[in-house]
Amino acid sequence: MSRRTSGPVSTWAEVQRQRQRQQEAQQRAWLQAQRETERQQRAAERAAARRSREQQAAYRAQREADARQRTEELERRFAELRDLLAAGCAAPLFTPASLRTPETIEPFAPGRLVDPVPMPEPNAYAPAQGGGWGFGPGRQEREQARARYEADLRAARAAEDLRQRQLADYQRRYQEWADDRRAEIRRHNAGVETLVTALRDREPAAVVDYLTAALYASTAWPQGLPRQVAASYDRDDRRLVLDWELPAFAVVPETSLVRYMPGADRDKEVARPAAERRTAYRDLLAQCLxxxxxxxxxxxxxxxxxxxxxxxxxxxxxxxxxxxxQTVVATALVAAGVFAGVNPARVNAVDCFTDALGGQLSARPDRRTAVEPLRRPGEAGRPVVSHGGEEEPDLLAMDPLEFEELVAELFRAMGMRAVTTVRSGDGGVDVDALDPDPIRGGKIVVQVKRYRNTVSPSAVRDLYGTVQSVGANKGVLITTSGFGPTSHTFANGKPLTLVSGTDLVALLHDNGLGGRLGPAPEAAQRTPTLVGTTLPGLDADAEADSEASVLGMWWEGAVRLDVCALVCRGGRVLDDDHFVFFNNPRTPDGSVRMMPALGGDKAAIWVSFDRLPARADRVVLVAAVDPEADPDGDLAGFTQARIRLTDPSGAEADRLEVSDGRPGETALVLGSFRRTGTGADWRFVAGGKGYPGAGGLVALVGEHGIEVD
Structure with missing residues (x-):
């Protein structure tokens, strides 16, 4: 049997064995950690590969969805053109009644002015002990309570008197506005009756104006089809001679569908068969006629x-x-009785026009093969009335949606894909464009501003924020006006392009589109009479200023205030006429005006910053206690105040907080809008300086250069 040894050698051997076991344990731990690291790395690689496949699949799905959407849009457009006549026959016909304006007046809506001021209840002021107003114990408390009651009663009665005066004044102004509006409608309808009489007498000018108006007012035409017209009327033959513009061959989509090619990572457009496109175009022309x-x-x-x-x-x-x-590709002489014998909603358009009506339609209108017109407007000395054609659209007068569509059409003419966005939830983007160029292309977000005045730099900053938030390659801001130096400085070095009105007109002309800034020279000399609606308290010029702002004031507390404005340079008012208050409700140029409070506000001032005098660099807003309504009042009840910044339609743009009033003060500088640099950008600077005592407002305006006797 073996014997365990002892001594230095055995001790040394045991130490070596322990050290060996530790090294082996460390080696095992290291190998285990290494295997765990490799396992985690393989798991991460598998996850990354899975994410990459998912991202690739998501990207491919998105590109395929985009291709399907483009195909659906092409199919919808082709179907719209194919079914033009059937859909148009379902639209109501134009009648003289369509020209009349109903005599409907917006009802009187005084808002909170209709609510009487509540009077204080005596019982609410009685002392808690004893009750009543007699003598005895607590007499001092009762006298103090009575004094509070009487003071509050006087204030409430004064407030009620003021309310009634304001209500009566608003009622008077509303009645004046309603009478003017009613008179305008009656004048318009009287003009319609005059036209109807002229139509019965078959006066040529009236007949041509009425019938061409019927064509322009018709809801049967889809967007994108031209409506250029020239016409004359032969009274003796009761015959209208009309030239009508037909769409060009390009209106029929050249592409029938779009497929995404994942291998090449591009869209492939499948061309519509040429014969199908030619047939569809000829049929479309017949439908239009x-x-x-x-x-x-x-x-x-x-x-x-x-x-x-x-x-x-x-x-x-x-x-x-x-x-x-201009190439005439179709002509026909159609008698009223002959046309009454056809049902246009159910015919083959080409057969109906050429056979049933005896018209001539070019066999190859896609090649602009002309036909000889039977007769042209103006022959035999008849006066001709023309609309459209040489008159390019006035960009400043276009409908906003039509203007956005024109901008989208411009991008499409430049070889990009572009669509207008939905009106709600578009994130401030009016047109989405995609440049297919593999180097300089990518997603482009477009905003359009149909302005007459300089675009504010804030709009440029907002566009840059949109570009970043949606991950676009570029942002384009297009306006009918221009940009100040602040805007160009901000856009420099950023993926932003600013297109002014003159640049826009040049781009439209360069790409085969039309547009001008302002009326045509001959139209500028005419002043059309329109029946419109103007808010009470504002004239038509003020209401038409789409760039104006309404500064609506609201505050807690029952204190009655007058809100005023001073148009200043530095700390001095330009002159006495630029101090706007109840006795001077507007500046001479009409850029700042008092107006009735709207939307729950207690006071409001209308400001057109672009129309302010060039030397003005600030508009100071002031609130003062109404001395007639509350002669003993102060601004202690002026709390939780704010300025609601809206446009004339009531759309709110911002809310600006202002300082609370303090006991003893009767006038307060709420803040000022100050021009920044030399541009058209204005920023709000809160005020807060109060003026005590009965002469608070006098002292305030005195500091701004107004001398009060």
């Missing part, structure tokens, strides 16, 4: 039309010369 005839004969409730000579022409660029020319 039949729809014109339907609108004309349907609107004639006076027997003014025995027949119509209709010429359809295409106004397009001639590829041979590069100039825009």
């Amino acid at each position: 039949l729809l014109v005839l339907r609108e004309l004969f349907g609107a004639d409730t006076f027997g003014a039309l025995d027949s119509v000579v209709l010429n359809g022409f295409v106004d397009d660029t001639d590829p041979a010369t590069g100039h825009r020319t």
Whole structure:
């Protein structure tokens, strides 16, 4: 049997064995950690690969969805053109009644002025002990309570008197506005009656104006089709001769569907068969012509039309010369009785126009093959009325949605894909564009500002924020006006492009589109009479100023205040006429005006910052206790105050907090809007300086250069 040894050697051997075991344990731990690290790394690589596949799948799904959406849009447009006549025949016909304006007046809405001021209840002031107003114990408390009651009663009665005066004044102004509005409507309707009489007498000018108005007012036409027209009327033959613009061949989508090619990472556009496109275009022209005839004969409730000579022409660029020319591709002489015998909603448009109505339609209108018109407007000395054509659209007068669509069309003409956005939830983006160029292209967000005045730099800053938030490659801000130096300085070095009105007009012309800034020279000399609505307290010029701001004041407490404004340079008012208050309700140029409070506000001032004098650099807002309504009052009840910044329609843009009033003060500087630099940007600087005593307002305006006797 073995014997365990002892001594130095055995001790040394045991130490070596322990050390060896520790090294082996450390080695095992290191290997285990290494395997765990490798396991985690493999798991991370698998997760990254999975995420990459998911991202690739999501990207591919998005591109395929985009391709399907484009295909659906192409199909919708093609179906809209294919079914133009059937859909148009379902639209109501134009009648003289369409010209009349109903004599409906917006009802009187005084808001909170209709609510009487509540009077204090005596019982609420009686001392807690003893009750009543007699003598005896607690006499001092009762006298103090009575004094509080009587003071509050006087204040409430004064407030009620003020309310009644304000209500009566608002009622008077409303009645004046309502009477003016009613008179305008009656003048307009009287003009319609005069037109109806002229139509019964078949006066040529009245007949042409009425029938061309019927074509323009018709809801049967989809967007994107032209409506250029020239017409004359032969009273003896009761015949209208009309030239009507037809859409160019490009209106029929050249692409039938879009497929995403994942291997090449691009969209492939599948061309529509050429024969199908030519047939669809010729059919579309026939539908347009039949729809014109339907609108004309349907609107004639006076027997003014025995027949119509209709010429359809295409106004397009001639590829041979590069100039825009008008080519007549269809013509027909159609009697009213003959057209009454067809049902345009159910016919084959080409067969109906050429066979049933005896018209001529170019066999190849896509090649601009012309036909000889039977007769043109103005022959035999008849006066001609023309609309459209040489008159490019006035960008400043366009409907906002049409203006956005024109901008989208400009981007499409420049080789990009562009669509207008939905009106709500668009994040401030009016047009979404995609430049397919692989180097400089990418997503572009576009904002359009149909302004007459300089665009504020805040709009440029907002666009930059939108570009960052949506991950776009570029932001484009397009306006009909221009930009100040502050805007260009901010945009410098950023993925922003600023397009002014003059640049926009040049781009439109360079890309085969039209547009001008302001009326045509001959139209600028005419002053049309329109029946419109103007808010009580504002004239038509003020209401039409879409860039104006309404500064609505609201505060807690029952204190009655006058809100005033001073147009200043530095700390001095420009002159006495630029101190706007109840006795001077507007500046000479009308850029600052008093107006009735709207939307729950207690006071309001209308300001058009762009129309302020060039030397003015601030608009100071002031609140003062009304000395007539509350002669003993102060600003202790002026709390939780704010300025609500809105446009004239009531859309709120911002809320500005102002300082509370303090006991003993009767006037307070609420704050001032100050011009920054030399641009059109204004920023609000809160005030807070109060003025005590009965002469508080006098002292305040005195510091700003107003001398009060």
